[in-house]
Amino acid sequence: MKKNFFFLVTGVLIIHTGFSQLTVKNLRCEDRANPVGLDIIRPRFSWQLQPDQRNLVQTAYEIQIGNKWDKREIWNSGRQSGSESVYVPYGGNALQSAKSYYWQVRVWDNKGRVSGWSEKAFWQMGLLQPGDWKASWIESESAADSVNGPALLFRKSFNSAKKIISATVFITTHGMYEAFINGKRIGDGFLTPGWTSYNKRLQYQVYDVTALLDKGENAIGVMTGSGWYRTALAWNNNKNIYGKKMALLLQLEINYSDGSRQTIISDGSWKTSDGGPVRFSEIYNGETYDARLEKPGWDSPGFDDKTWQNVVEKDYPKNNLIATYNEPVRKHETFNAVRIFKTPKGEQIIDFGQNLVGWETILVKGKSGDTITVDHAEVLDKEGNFYTDNLRAAKSQNIYVLKGGEEEILNPHFTFHGFRYVRVKGLNGQIRSVFPENKSPTHNGRNGKPYDVAYLSAVTLYSDMEPTGQFTCSNPMLNQLQHNIQWGQKGNFLDVPTDCPQRDERLGWTGDAQAFSRTASYNMGVHNFFSKWLKDVAADQSEDGRVPFVVPNVLGPMAGGSAGWSDVSTIIPWNMWLAYGDPKILEDQYASMKGWVNFMAGHSRDYLWNTGFHFGDWLFYRPADDNDGRSAVTDKYLIAQCFFAHSTQLLINAARVLNKQEDVKQYTELLSHVKEAFLKEYVTASGRLVSGTQTAYVLALQFDMLPESLRAQAAERLAINIKDYSDHLTTGFLGTPYICHVLSRFGYDSVAYTLLLQDSYPSWLYPVKMGATTIWERWDGQKPDSSFQTPSMNSFNHYAYGAIGDWMYRTIAGLDTYDEGAGYKKIKVQPHPGGGLGFASADLETGYGKLSAHWEIANDKFILDVVIPPNTTAGIYIPATSPESITENSKPLPDQKEIVVSGREGNYIVLQVGSGTYHFSADKVK
Ligand code: BGC
Numbered sequence: 001m002k003k004n005f006f007f008l009v010t011g012v013l014i015i016h017t018g019f020s021q022l023t024v025k026n027l028r029c030e031d032r033a034n035p036v037g038l039d040i041i042r043p044r045f046s047w048q049l050q051p052d053q054r055n056l057v058q059t060a061y062e063i064q065i066g067n068k069w070d071k072r073e074i075w076n077s078g079r080q081s082g083s084e085s086v087y088v089p090y091g092g093n094a095l096q097s098a099k100s101y102y103w104q105v106r107v108w109d110n111k112g113r114v115s116g117w118s119e120k121a122f123w124q125m126g127l128l129q130p131g132d133w134k135a136s137w138i139e140s141e142s143a144a145d146s147v148n149g150p151a152l153l154f155r156k157s158f159n160s161a162k163k164i165i166s167a168t169v170f171i172t173t174h175g176m177y178e179a180f181i182n183g184k185r186i187g188d189g190f191l192t193p194g195w196t197s198y199n200k201r202l203q204y205q206v207y208d209v210t211a212l213l214d215k216g217e218n219a220i221g222v223m224t225g226s227g228w229y230r231t232a233l234a235w236n237n238n239k240n241i242y243g244k245k246m247a248l249l250l251q252l253e254i255n256y257s258d259g260s261r262q263t264i265i266s267d268g269s270w271k272t273s274d275g276g277p278v279r280f281s282e283i284y285n286g287e288t289y290d291a292r293l294e295k296p297g298w299d300s301p302g303f304d305d306k307t308w309q310n311v312v313e314k315d316y317p318k319n320n321l322i323a324t325y326n327e328p329v330r331k332h333e334t335f336n337a338v339r340i341f342k343t344p345k346g347e348q349i350i351d352f353g354q355n356l357v358g359w360e361t362i363l364v365k366g367k368s369g370d371t372i373t374v375d376h377a378e379v380l381d382k383e384g385n386f387y388t389d390n391l392r393a394a395k396s397q398n399i400y401v402l403k404g405g406e407e408e409i410l411n412p413h414f415t416f417h418g419f420r421y422v423r424v425k426g427l428n429g430q431i432r433s434v435f436p437e438n439k440s441p442t443h444n445g446r447n448g449k450p451y452d453v454a455y456l457s458a459v460t461l462y463s464d465m466e467p468t469g470q471f472t473c474s475n476p477m478l479n480q481l482q483h484n485i486q487w488g489q490k491g492n493f494l495d496v497p498t499d500c501p502q503r504d505e506r507l508g509w510t511g512d513a514q515a516f517s518r519t520a521s522y523n524m525g526v527h528n529f530f531s532k533w534l535k536d537v538a539a540d541q542s543e544d545g546r547v548p549f550v551v552p553n554v555l556g557p558m559a560g561g562s563a564g565w566s567d568v569s570t571i572i573p574w575n576m577w578l579a580y581g582d583p584k585i586l587e588d589q590y591a592s593m594k595g596w597v598n599f600m601a602g603h604s605r606d607y608l609w610n611t612g613f614h615f616g617d618w619l620f621y622r623p624a625d626d627n628d629g630r631s632a633v634t635d636k637y638l639i640a641q642c643f644f645a646h647s648t649q650l651l652i653n654a655a656r657v658l659n660k661q662e663d664v665k666q667y668t669e670l671l672s673h674v675k676e677a678f679l680k681e682y683v684t685a686s687g688r689l690v691s692g693t694q695t696a697y698v699l700a701l702q703f704d705m706l707p708e709s710l711r712a713q714a715a716e717r718l719a720i721n722i723k724d725y726s727d728h729l730t731t732g733f734l735g736t737p738y739i740c741h742v743l744s745r746f747g748y749d750s751v752a753y754t755l756l757l758q759d760s761y762p763s764w765l766y767p768v769k770m771g772a773t774t775i776w777e778r779w780d781g782q783k784p785d786s787s788f789q790t791p792s793m794n795s796f797n798h799y800a801y802g803a804i805g806d807w808m809y810r811t812i813a814g815l816d817t818y819d820e821g822a823g824y825k826k827i828k829v830q831p832h833p834g835g836g837l838g839f840a841s842a843d844l845e846t847g848y849g850k851l852s853a854h855w856e857i858a859n860d861k862f863i864l865d866v867v868i869p870p871n872t873t874a875g876i877y878i879p880a881t882s883p884e885s886i887t888e889n890s891k892p893l894p895d896q897k898e899i900v901v902s903g904r905e906g907n908y909i910v911l912q913v914g915s916g917t918y919h920f921s922a923d924k925v926k
Contacts, residue, residue, distance in 0.1 A: 027121035037206025039323035044087040049870040054916030068100035086847040126323035135265035138311040151278035157219040162256040172204035175246035176227030180299035181212040189328030221299025225414025271308035284394035287412035291403035327464040337433030357491035358461040364454040368404025376419035389791035418502030466525035473840035488775040488799035500795035511565035519805035521579035538592035545599030563640035570650040581823020607673040610637035620732035632730030642699035695735030715746030737803035753835030813842030830877035877908035880922035
């Protein structure tokens with residue numbers, strides 16, 4: 001007994017005196033674990049501290065960097081005082097092309113401890129200069145190499161006589177590629193090299209292929225398909241946007257144990273064939289795969305390529321080559337059928353239960369020449385038939401011709417589809433969806449039929465962003481909405497943020513992306529995804545500052561400059577700054593941000609921007625039979641003026657972060673003129689806006705267009721307007737992201753909840769009620785009687801209205817960052833209970849570690865569980881009447897030295913805390 005007591009006491013002492021070890025974990029370089037192929041001259045390092053303990057702050061750090069192979073130290077930061085633990089830049093001599101480095105870090109904390117050195121993490125540089133590419137671009141001279149032609153095969157064999165210690169391949173194509181060494185696939189990325197504004201920025205990928213090479217004979221095979229490079233994109237058969245022919249650029253660097261090196265490059269010695277199995281592939285139309293044309297062993301040594309053609313070397317520029325910064329597109333979830341059935345029309349359909357993006361995989365055994373056709377659709381029509389009208393001109397069809405005899409596993413390569421249902425033709429036997437464990441079921445020849453059973457499942461493809469956030473609450477409909485938002489993100493973050501994944505569009509629409517960007521940053525790690533895409537925004541911005549409607553811009557140089565779309569150039573950089581606290585995004589985008597603001601200023605007269613084409617509040621509410629004028633039309637130039645001000649404000653914010661004082665001054669002055677012009681043109685003396693719509697009031701309030709004195713009445717007008725529409729929103733793409741934020745800010749939480757919980761059209765929950773599994777483009781994509789909105793504009797996977805996710809995380813659950821502590825260095829936790837919810841919770845992996853806030857109402861108490869990551873501080877807002885009514889871990893606040901009561905704001909008592917886990921309880925405010 002005595003002994004136990006002793007242990008208990010020492011145990012408590014250890015916890016209280018913080019004897020636990022300080023360690024460093026989760027090392028990331030440029031936000032990735034051990035990245036291969038970086039062309040950032042000064043890479044930045046991030047790490048996290050452990051343990052998750054109260055008030056843990058880093059007081060100093062030391063970074064050590066060495067060559068990966070000889071372990072020689074090349075830089076040591078020395079002991080640096082400070083709490084920086086994210087995006088800490090390298091400060092040594094110039095890093096070398098293609099070289100690998102290791103790094104490790106140790107830290108000191110405010111409790112007097114020093115950690116040991118962390119585990120070693122690694123990174124490898126890309127090819128930093130165009131001259132580092134020894135390889136030549138190579139092409140085929142085949143006449144079949146045209147946009148509707150086959151994929152090409154390129155191959156080369158070579159000998160590696162010595163013991164290999166490392167090998168790296170650098171590769172890119174005009175078109176898309178899949179590459180192999182000795183019959184094994186290189187990497188697990190798909191749709192590579194991804195989509196960028198190719199002529200200005202073409203990504204290459206870098207892979208460590210040490211494990212794929214053998215001592216002796218080796219072979220590389222690369223298959224290229226048309227991809228975004230030359231497939232028709234947008235409308236009017238707009239093909240060959242970047243070029244007519246596919247080409248390959250590849251460099252393989254091998255290091256041997258004796259210190260020597262060998263470089264294998266694409267050059268005139270390669271062979272090519274246009275006779276491979278992919279006969280046709282297009283983004284919108286799908287792929288035709290003829291397995292009879294597979295060339296066994298084509299990507300391995302010993303293959304006879306005598307009949308293959310020679311390649312030609314091409315002198316294409318290499319100064320547009322860039323390393324890949326974002327995560328590759330990878331395979332993710334596999335879906336089995338929830339239902340396999342025949343429609344009233346007699347068609348064979350598989351329902352995967354989820355609207356998703358990717359393709360099918362088929363396991364089948366049949367006769368040579370048997371043809372299977374797979375069509376894709378998002379929905380069934382009223383009668384229960386397969387519905388593809390909303391795909392417009394996109395065929396979205398894969399055709400497979402069987403080799404025959406053996407079991408075959410088939411999937412396309414250079415296309416993707418947005419679908420929940422597939423229609424299968426040409427499989428006469430039974431179809432099952434759950435693949436057999438070993439993928440080789442015995443399903444042959446019963447009753448003399450070539451295949452009795454074929455297996456078909458769906459595989460998702462999307463950029464491999466880290467899942468970082470989750471929102472859940474006591475209302476299952478809202479949880480389904482959250483699910484739909486996340487699936488909208490998965491389906492449309494396919495190397496670029498697309499509007500939709502299914503019809504003949506799938507483009508990087510800028511308005512959609514800006515509207516959804518903050519929500520996206522909660523659900524997944526989108527720092528690298530958007531950093532990469534924003535550079536294309538800047539690259540495709542015209543000289544005069546005009547920002548395109550879609551990026552990469554495939555619509556032509558004049559297709560840009562619309563309010564709310566072009567503001568992508570200021571809104572996303574700022575949102576990324578808030579979410580990740582990385583000043584480099586602002587630095588990199590600053591010229592583009594400024595260019596856009598200058599464009600608006602240049603097209604204004606007396607600070608009023610009322611020229612040019614605008615999409616306006618796209619897809620706002622418009623009843624069909626609008627006899628008494630219920631359509632919520634907002635004046636487009638009023639909207640334009642609001643975004644002009646907003647972008648100017650964000651530019652000022654960025655200038656402050658980057659310490660550009662001159663610009664702060666200049667643009668602050670511009671902003672005041674822009675707002676004055678707004679008041680003069682669009683607001684009556686009593687505060688009424690020329691457009692009496694929800695969107696008009698929302699934008700005017702969200703962007704602080706009105707003087708203080710006119711704000712409360714404007715918010716009231718907004719609330720009345722919502723009542724007038726029987727508690728419905730009427731907003732389109734531009735008003736929707738902000739409506740609930742504005743209501744909450746001006747004290748109308750309950751109206752915001754009413755909108756969110758509304759389940760009749762137009763509302764967020766109406767599609768949920770109709771069985772949606774993603775966010776729809778239209779509030780009424782499918783009508784209550786199951787008929788559809790117009791097929792020309794009716795996507796069932798369009799993330800823009802999913803922008804409400806931001807309010808759910810930030811306001812319902814209350815997870816936020818202070819602007820002056822961006823990236824959750826200074827956290828704000830301010831839950832807004834309401835809407836009849838019994839609990840709500842949000843979790844977020846921040847740069848510093850896991851942050852969470854879970855609230856619950858139980859027994860007339862408001863209970864809040866919070867986890868604040870190490871090396872951050874937080875303001876916690878508890879709905880309570882007084883500090884005395886709050887306890888933490890059942891103890892009154894004054895007994896908790898680590899919790900400081902800093903004041904009262906409205907109905908909240910505000911507390912300041914450091915890292916740690918907290919359990920608050922307060923009497924529920926009546
Ligand atoms: C796209 C949108 C886009 C809009 C702009 C549509 O076709 O799908 O989401 O923002 O055009 O006009």
